[in-house]
Amino acid sequence: MTWRARAAAVRPALAALVALVLFAVRPAAAAPRLEPVAHTGRIAVLAEPGLERIAQQLADGGERALRDIAADLTDLPTPRAIEVHLVRDAEDLASVAPAGRGAPRWAVGVAYPDLGVIGIAARRGAQIIDTESTLRHELAHIALGAALGARAPHWLHEGFAYQHSAELSWDRMETLTGMAWSHNIIPLDELDATFPRDELPASRAYAEAYDFVGYLSRRGRWEDPSDDGDRWPFRRFLREIGHGADLDRAATLAFGKPLHALFDEWRGDLGGRYLLMPLGLLGAFAWILCALLLGLAWWRRRRQNRRRLAQWDLEERLRRSSEPGSQVNVPPYVPWPGEDPLGHEPEDDDRPTGGPRWIN
Template identity: 70%
Template sequence: MSSAAATPLVQAAHRGRITVYAEPGLEDTAQDLAEGAEAALVRISADLVDLPVPKAIEVRLVRDSSSLNAVAPAGRGAPQWAIGVAYPDLGILSVALRRGHNAVDAMSTLRHELGHIALGVALGNRAPRWLHEGFAYQHSGEWSWERTETLAGMAWFGGIVPLSELDATFPAAELPANRAYAQSYDFVGYLSRRGRYDDKYDDGDRWPFKKWLTEIGRTGNLDLAARSAYGKPLNELFDEWRGDLTRRYLMVPIGLFGLAIWIMCAILLGLAYWRRRRQNRKRLAAWEEQERADDAVIAAVSPEPAAPTPQWLN
């Protein structure tokens, strides 16, 4: 390790540009993470065309998130709520396997932090916080129902934070339902999917998104870069995203309402079918009982049958 830490770590794996230091007993997990990290870094770097890329990354792996502060580089520390922390200027990141009793997806966390490292190396301090968080999220494979609920609430009831104010609204502790994180993830995701022109069928194969990042690295100006890559200033792209968010999430209650009606109809049809079968069984039972009663009456009034007449005579 490049710096001493209170929690003892040993070199447990090395693949390509990735070296993993881990607590004793985590060697197998370290090997798996090292294998996946180099491949993830290649995919992440594909978005950062003609920009600097990390030459070497040190991963520090611990069992519990409470140890992240202990393995942080000297003088840097780690937030109490974090399950992973990146230090792009040092090429170091830390990952925990659990937070208390809750296990976490270490590979997803690692990809997220690799996104921070790669973007930090590529753009330095030219990337705002919302871009950092959104970019890292694009490569993490994370999904959160709480964030989906937050976005739906923002679409239904308002509360979208203006882009110029977004960086200032990030909280000291990350919550899945926090608007700043949810909005950053979704807006950057929209930019990554948008083509050169405002056409929902043109995803541009991420080319405009890659060009935008490259231009930020070249000019340091997000708005000029957006004009070059998308043909629109950033504030107009933000308004586009706002409209897209509203369209996506306002359809949710309509879809759910339609689904609810379908389910209700299915339940009513099922109940009607069950009731009809029950009525039919009762009706058949009544008919059978009536037939038995009729047979008994007929048997009581009928004379004794005569002896059968021979059919064949010799």
């Protein structure tokens, strides 16, 4: 092999090595510069330049949200001060997180309850984010962390935050429907370990946590569906945990059953709701289809009636035109024989004499 052939064979490897070195030594993207721009009550917002209006809205709404969240955490500690980091894009959340913490790549908001710090993004790529709803979600994490400390499991954190963020996701409903139909529900003891840092695997865990905690908040003291409890049992459940009871003891005091029995109860409720949902949607689709078909049939029948009336009208006109006497025959012009007495006007000399005539 000649030296030119050897050089040609080595050249691609050298190019790849140079590209790898350049990629490794490239400077890291600088973190966005945050400035304190809004402060209301316990909420202080640091934001990128240009986000001052959103920051002020978050500061004003955050204090109100904290008061609403506190209604579920009676007789428990509350957060004293909360610092919100507002960035323009979600990819910068990790760079403004507290040292050594980071943030999930797919997150648009992240809370650090032990530090009282929240990170929020105004958009994720081209998607505009509802920052106020995100803030309420993260504030619920902060408030629950202050009230229960490390005693609150991850699934309770996520479910409680969902209760206060007013989020509605069709994707989450689809996930729960699939879990109900496939009976692929994550056991309660394994639920905390199924919150990975990747978005898709975590969706099942989040959906299950949201729905289970939502069921607890609606259940009431007894199994009777009409006993909604006005959230009192759910609030007592949280208060007992905050005062040192374990999850089973708190559930028994608040709901009359240990936590695993409540989980089995929720599993049956989930099947009743989401197994019947496709049937309900199918029934609704059938009704809509029937309504469309009836409307189409009515429109078609009306169109046929109009055509039939027009045909009848045409036939009636043709029938009348073909009847004897229905047409007027104008006789031809025949000139007057001889001199026409009306052919000329009488002259003044032709008027009769004898004086005027009187007419009474």
